[in-house]
Each structure stands twice: as structure tokens, then as C-alpha cells.
Amino acid sequence: MTRRELLAVLGTAAAGTLQAAPPTAPVALARCRSYDEDLVSTMGTMFDQLGGLERLVKGKTVxxxxxxxxxxxxRFQGRPLGVTHYTHPKTAGAMTHLLGRAGAKRIRFVESAWASSGPLEEYLLESGWNVRTLKSAAQNVVFENTNALGSARKYARFKVPGGGLIFPSYDLNMAYEETDVMVSMAKLKNHETCGVTLAMKNMFGITPASIYGDDAGKDEPNEKPGNGRVSVCHEGKRQPATAAAGELDVKSSRVPGHRMPRIVAELNAARPIDIAFIDGIETVSGGEGPWIRGLKVVNPGLLILGTNAVTTDTVGTAAMGYxxxxxxxxxPFKNCDNMLLLAEGLGLGTADLKQIEIRGxxxxxxTYQFG
Incomplete structure (x- = not known):
């Protein structure tokens, strides 16, 4: 841990938010070998093992x-996106049904859609989803592409508790502020830069390309972004479009394996996850998407669920054989720092399996060997 990171953790402790031991929460594991199985029943049982879903979402915006x-x-080998590297529409549908049954007031699907600022519904249609079916799974289901300003008039600023490791704050779509419960629906996968990409890494996608994208404006957002966030986030070759969201130290390491795990950890501190879901029914190993060489289709036949992202990802990482x-x-962290330990250092949860109760x-x- 660098001196700056140590000061960030001490600052959090001084604010009274860092406990003597990192917080922990139980994690549920379930066997599920096919998307044609009764996902509602399986996922419902997992929520019951964690104390029930209604207490978390009744009367709330999720x-x-x-x-x-x-x-x-x-696409990888011409396969449907949901069985390789995307969220599967059937797990999303099951989650929606369960949330609606538990009394959620509103359910909003979000994603910073790749190289797009158009409606998220159109992006889902291009991805092979039946949007009408998803909307009928519960009442008041809405969608927001958070890659730009969208339907809001301004961005919401999320400060990183303790001051941050790379950025002190993040400017995000208002959808991430106007919510009561945050759910991360991830896949069980490796990641070229961060080692693994589970519930925590999924939150990197909340950063709008309008501000953090390679083609963002110099002093103001580009509301029609067409590129990713490599230059700003991975490599630090340029600063975000909004000056107030600029880096703490522009002379710090520009190596992606240093920057990205820290950005993931602090994003989860700034916008915490309340429900972490990881789909390992069918997925890929060796990387996060078809652009990675050596990618392989795997079938762990597994679902993972928790209410603390760090503990859930810790169990997920162990279930991958690491x-x-x-x-x-x-x-898995051959070329990067361990983001689980960085998140633990920020007081977000424990990465110690001995401290985590696994149910189911x-x-x-x-365990399915990914490595």
C-alpha cells in the first residue's frame, strides 16, 4: 500500500466509517446447470438463505x-451473448420477477452501453433480449443508458470516502443517485487487466463515456460518446471532461494494472452495492470478452449471491479456484494489484474466506478451476 493509500484509509477511519475488522456478510451458493432450470425458485431460495428479499427492497427503487x-x-464463436460474457436475459428476468414480488416500487435497468448514448432498450434488442417480456416481469420497469446524461439535467457527484486512491470523486448519471438499492448482475469471468471481473468490477461500467471516454470533451462532456475509457481510466493519458473529477496525482503510475484495481475499489466505495449477483451457469475463462486471445467457454453451473460485494466476490474468486x-x-492477479485487498483496505468488506459464512x-x- 502506498503512502497515499494509507492516508486514504486512515482518513476513513478518522471519519468513523472504518471498523476494527472489515464488515462481513453471508454468501449463498447454488448449483444451477442450465438457464432452462427454474431460476426464480433457485434465486428465491438463495435470497431466503440471506434473510429474505422483501426486507431489502419493499417500497424502494431498485x-x-x-x-x-x-x-x-x-460474439464469441457465434454463441448468444448471455452464455459467454453478457448478463443473461433469463437471470435478469428472474431477478425482476423476484424484486417485483418482494414489493419493489420501481426497477431500473442501467448500463453504460458501449459506444452509444441511445435508449438502453434499443441496445438490449440488438443484444437479443425480449424487452417486452422483461418489462412484464414486474410493475414499473424502466431503462436508462448511463453512458451520458440521458433523461437527467445534470450529473450526480459521488465522493470517494477517505479521499480516494486515483480520483477523489466521480460524476455519474443521476440514476445512480436516485435509487435506494443497488444491484450488480455480473458474470463469473477472468479479466485481462484486473484478474477477475465479478460484482465489483461490473461497477466500472457506471462511469459515463461522455466524461471518462476517449472522445470526451476537454472541458465539458461529450453527450454522444463513441469510444471506451482506456485513455482516461486504464492509462491516465488524459483527464476526465469535468475538472472537479480530475485525478489526485497526475504523476502517479500510468500502468493499467495499478490504476484499474484502485478505480474499481474506490468506485465501490463511492457507489456501494447492496445486492451482488454472479452468474456462473455458463461463461468464459481467460478474459472478459471475445477480444481476448485464449478465451474458452466453460460451464461451472453455479450461482453466487450476497449483500456485500467484497465478500461475494471473495467467494466467487475462490469458486474459480483462486x-x-x-x-x-x-x-489471477498476475499483472495487477488485488482489488479485493484494496477494497478491504478501504473498509468495504473482508476478503478473508475464514470470516465469511457460506450458505447453501x-x-x-x-469450485471450478479457471486457472
């Missing part, structure tokens, strides 16, 4: 962050 990484036209506490240069399927029965 925002679901999907994982739709990369263009919908880019040590969640692996230091840089080992395990045993971890030994769930």
Missing part, C-alpha cells in the same frame, strides 16, 4: 447494473 461489456455485434488474497504476480452449496462442491 437499480440493476447489467454487464453488457463490448459491442453486441461482437486464493482471494493472492498478491500481485500470483493467482459447499464451496468445495462449487
Amino acid at each position: 437499480t440493476i447494473k447489467l454487464n453488457l461489456t463490448g459491442s453486441p455485434g461482437l 486464493d482471494p488474497r493472492s498478491p500481485k504476480g500470483t493467482g 452449496l459447499k464451496l468445495s462442491e462449487a
Whole structure:
């Protein structure tokens, strides 16, 4: 941990938000080998194992962050997107039904759609989703493409508790502020830059390309972005379009393996996850999408659910056959720092399996070797 990161953690402790031990929460594991199984029943049982869904969402606005990484036209081996690297529409439908049944007031699907500022519904249609079916799964289901300003008049500023590691704050679509419960629906996958991409890494997609994109304006957002966020976030070659969201130290490391795990950790501190869901029924290993060489289709037949993103991702990492506490240069974190440990250092949760209660399927029965 660098001196700046240590000061950030100490600042959080001084504010009284860092506990003596990182917070923990139980994580549910379930066997599910096909998207044709009764997902509502399986996922409902998992929520019951965690204390029930109604207590979390009744009468509240729930925002679901999907994982739709990369263009919908880019498919791996011609397979449907949901069985490789995208959120599967059937898990999204099951989640929607359960939320509606538990009394959610409004359910909003969000994603910063790749190279697009158009309606999220159109992006989902291009991805092979039946939007009408999804909307009928519960009452008051809405959609928001958070890659730009969208239907809002301004962006919401989220400060990183303790001051941050790379950025002190993030300017995001208002959908992330106008919500009571934040859900991350992720896939069980490796990631070229961050080692693994689970519930926490999925939140990187909340950053709007209008501000953090490669073609964002110099001093103001580009409300019709057409590129990703490599120059700003991964490599630090330029600053975000809004000056107030600029970096803490422009002389810090520009290496993606240093920057991205820290950005993921602090984003989760600024906009915490309330429900973390990881789909490992069918997925890919070796990377996050078809653009990665050596990608393979795998079938772990697994679902993971929790109410703390760090503990949930820790169990997910272990279920992939890795040590969640692996230091840089080992395990899945061969070329990057361990974002689980960085998040733990920010007081977001524990990455220690010994401190996490696993309910449902045993971890030994769930483990599928990705490495």
C-alpha cells in the first residue's frame, strides 16, 4: 500500500466509517446447470438463505447494473451473448420477477452501453433480449443508458470516502443517485487487466463515456460518446471532461494494472452495492470478452449471491479456484494489484474466506478451476 493509500484509509477511519475488522456478510451458493432450470425458485431460495428479499427492497427503487461489456455485434464463436460474457436475459428476468414480488416500487435497468448514448432498450434488442417480456416481469420497469446524461439535467457527484486512491470523486448519471438499492448482475469471468471481473468490477461500467471516454470533451462532456475509457481510466493519458473529477496525482503510475484495481475499489466505495449477483451457469475463462486471445467457454453451473460485494466476490474468486488474497504476480492477479485487498483496505468488506459464512452449496462442491 502506498503512502497515499494509507492516508486514504486512515482518513476513513478518522471519519468513523472504518471498523476494527472489515464488515462481513453471508454468501449463498447454488448449483444451477442450465438457464432452462427454474431460476426464480433457485434465486428465491438463495435470497431466503440471506434473510429474505422483501426486507431489502419493499417500497424502494431498485437499480440493476447489467454487464453488457463490448459491442453486441461482437460474439464469441457465434454463441448468444448471455452464455459467454453478457448478463443473461433469463437471470435478469428472474431477478425482476423476484424484486417485483418482494414489493419493489420501481426497477431500473442501467448500463453504460458501449459506444452509444441511445435508449438502453434499443441496445438490449440488438443484444437479443425480449424487452417486452422483461418489462412484464414486474410493475414499473424502466431503462436508462448511463453512458451520458440521458433523461437527467445534470450529473450526480459521488465522493470517494477517505479521499480516494486515483480520483477523489466521480460524476455519474443521476440514476445512480436516485435509487435506494443497488444491484450488480455480473458474470463469473477472468479479466485481462484486473484478474477477475465479478460484482465489483461490473461497477466500472457506471462511469459515463461522455466524461471518462476517449472522445470526451476537454472541458465539458461529450453527450454522444463513441469510444471506451482506456485513455482516461486504464492509462491516465488524459483527464476526465469535468475538472472537479480530475485525478489526485497526475504523476502517479500510468500502468493499467495499478490504476484499474484502485478505480474499481474506490468506485465501490463511492457507489456501494447492496445486492451482488454472479452468474456462473455458463461463461468464459481467460478474459472478459471475445477480444481476448485464449478465451474458452466453460460451464461451472453455479450461482453466487450476497449483500456485500467484497465478500461475494471473495467467494466467487475462490469458486474459480483462486486464493482471494493472492498478491500481485500470483493467482489471477498476475499483472495487477488485488482489488479485493484494496477494497478491504478501504473498509468495504473482508476478503478473508475464514470470516465469511457460506450458505447453501459447499464451496468445495462449487469450485471450478479457471486457472
